[in-house]
Amino acid sequence: MNLPKLGNTQKQGGGGFPVVWIVIGGLIVIVGGYLISLVTPSILPRAGSAQAVLIDDLFRFMLFIGGGVFVLVEGLLLVSVIRFRHRKGDRADGPPIQGNTTLEFVWTVIPAIVVTVIAIYAFVVWQQIETVPPNSQQVGALGQRYAWSFSYEANSETLPPDVNMDAVPEDVVTRISSEEGLTFTSPQLHTWVNQPVNVSMETDDVNHAFWIPGMRIKQDLLAGRVTSIAFTPIEAGVYRIVCAELCGGGHGNMAGIVTPSGELSGAWLIVHPDEETYLREFYYPELEKILYPPTDPALLGRQVIQNYPCSGCHILDDLGWVGVTGPTLNGIASRSARLTASGYSDMADYLHASIRNPGEYLVPGYNNLMIQFNADPAQPNYMSDADLDAIVAYLLTQTQ
Ligand code: HEC
Ligand SMILES: [Cu+2]
Known part of the structure; x- marks a missing residue:
């Protein structure tokens, strides 16, 4: 050549x-x-x-x-x-180019x-x-260390067909018929095939990033701002949601996980085959939990606690939680040694204080990393007294 x-x-x-x-x-x-x-x-x-x-x-x-x-x-x-390549005996310089x-x-x-x-x-x-299509399903996403929660809107037009309004608590009726309607939350994002979804995101603390690899979408959550992202699923199935912004020690828990027993835990996107299945399997049952709340406070608490980001930091077998930033909540009601150490004489009081004011007494071996769940709705991480009472009633059932 x-x-x-x-x-x-x-x-x-x-x-x-x-x-x-x-x-x-x-x-x-x-x-x-x-x-x-x-x-x-x-x-x-x-x-x-x-x-x-x-x-x-x-x-x-x-x-x-x-x-x-x-x-x-x-x-x-x-x-x-x-x-x-070098040839034997060739000691010449290359041509000057x-x-x-x-x-x-x-x-x-x-x-x-x-x-x-x-x-x-x-x-x-x-x-x-x-481009966000005009007929999009609007879902809110809240990022908190270390869990996601998704909020869905409900109003008098979206109620289950067989709703019995006489059995619905009065405050719920007022909220449903109000202009803003009622929102309910779920740790998972539900939608159906070919339905465009518009997720608007807020963070309660530091920056997070909302990522669904299977949808190829990723969007930062910026403190003090509302960001959004839209997508249209085309295949029914279960897709992992991940936090793509290092947000602290429990960052890895802000991703959908499969528990050792094979259940889906944490944040997942669930794409139902059609709207009817979405309503039947997710929307109506979730709404019914609010329309007909259980009268037993412990059962109510079991339901309410799932609206808060506790799962990212605590283990609780009853709900499939696997977070390790805080102590396990398995058997928490039997942990009487805490009472002597913290100065409380009643387990319910200790649990109240642990949630309202976690920094007051620190469980030995753990840092002051727990979110403070405030009684003031104007503060981030608001938790009403009613929710707190129900959660404590539920935790009191967690004996060994
Ligand atoms: C960001 C991580 C984080 C979140 C979220 C969180 N916790 Fe904690 N939690 C901790 C840590 C760390 C401790 C141990 C330090 C302390 O006592 O404050 C703790 C301690 C506790 C204790 C005392 C446990 C014991 O063994 O005495 C209770 C009860 C508790 N958390 C309940 C909750 C509940 C209920 C929620 C949700 C409403 C929640 N936590 C959310 C991190 C968290
Ligand atoms: Cu995060």
């Missing part, structure tokens, strides 16, 4: 780079880049949203170009290593075109993802 000396090759006539080599090299680069772009599906979770499909196509396109560049650079390196305007022009223009094309394509995809 007669490689050209860079510079004035053309003028010298002989040794021009055969066009056939350029064509073959070009084909290798294109096919190589294409093959590399095919590797993607095996390293990404399945694409569960309309946005994910767009993003994956863009990703594959960029991987195709990047793969082509990889094959080109590595290929030239390999050819050079073989072609220009400098300057080639055509070459410089080509290697400036081609990347400029490639980058422009990627920028335009990415902008188009971004715009499509940013």
Whole structure:
């Protein structure tokens, strides 16, 4: 092979780079880049949203170009290593090559075109993802160290068809018929196939980031601001929700987990096959818990406690919690040694204080990391007295 000396090759006539080599090299680069772009599906979770499909196509396109560049650079390196290797007895310097305007022009223009094309394509995809369809389901997401809670709206039009208003507590009736309606929360995000969802996010403490890898969406939660992100699931299933911003010692618990017994715990996105299933399996049963609250305070507390982010920091087998930032709540009601140590004489009082004022007495071996659940609705981490009483009644049932 007669490689050209860079510079004035053309003028010298002989040794021009055969066009056939350029064509073959070009084909290798294109096919190589294409093959590399095919590797993607095996390293990404399945694409569960309309946005994910767009993003994956863009990703594959960029991987195709990047793969082509990889094959080109590595290929030239390999050819050079073989072609220009040291030969026995050859002690000469290489030819003094400098300057080639055509070459410089080509290697400036081609990347400029490639980058422009990627920028335009990415902008188009971004715009499509940013658009929130008018018929979106509105869900609120609250990030707290170390758990997520999702809030759903209910009003007099969204009640279960067979609702018995006579059995509903008066304050609930007032809230439902009020303009803001009633919101209820769940540790999981529920929706159904082909329903656009718009999640508006707030944090009660530090910054978090809301990430659903299967939907290919990620959005920061910024203290003092409301941020939002929209997506449209296209496949029914269960998708992990993750916090993607290191927010403290229990950060890892802000992700959906499968407990040792195989149950889903923590934050998950559940995509039901259709609206009817969503209403039947999630929305109506959740709403009924508020419409017909259990009269037994412990049962009520078992329900209410799940609206708070305790699961991220505590173990509690009864509810499948696996957090380890704080002490286990298994058997908490039998922990009489706490009473002597903290100066309380009654377990209910000790539990009240542990939640309202966790810094007052610290369980030995633990730091003052627990959220203070305030009695004042204007403060973050508000917990009403009624909720607190119910939670304490429930915790009192956790004996060994
Ligand atoms: C950010 C992590 C975090 C969250 C969230 C959290 N806790 Fe705690 N909790 C702790 C830590 C750490 C301790 C031990 C230090 C202390 O006593 O304050 C603790 C202690 C306790 C204790 C005393 C336990 C004992 O063995 O004496 C109770 C009861 C308790 N938490 C209940 C709750 C409840 C109920 C919730 C939700 C409403 C909750 N915690 C949310 C971290 C947390
Ligand atoms: Cu977080």
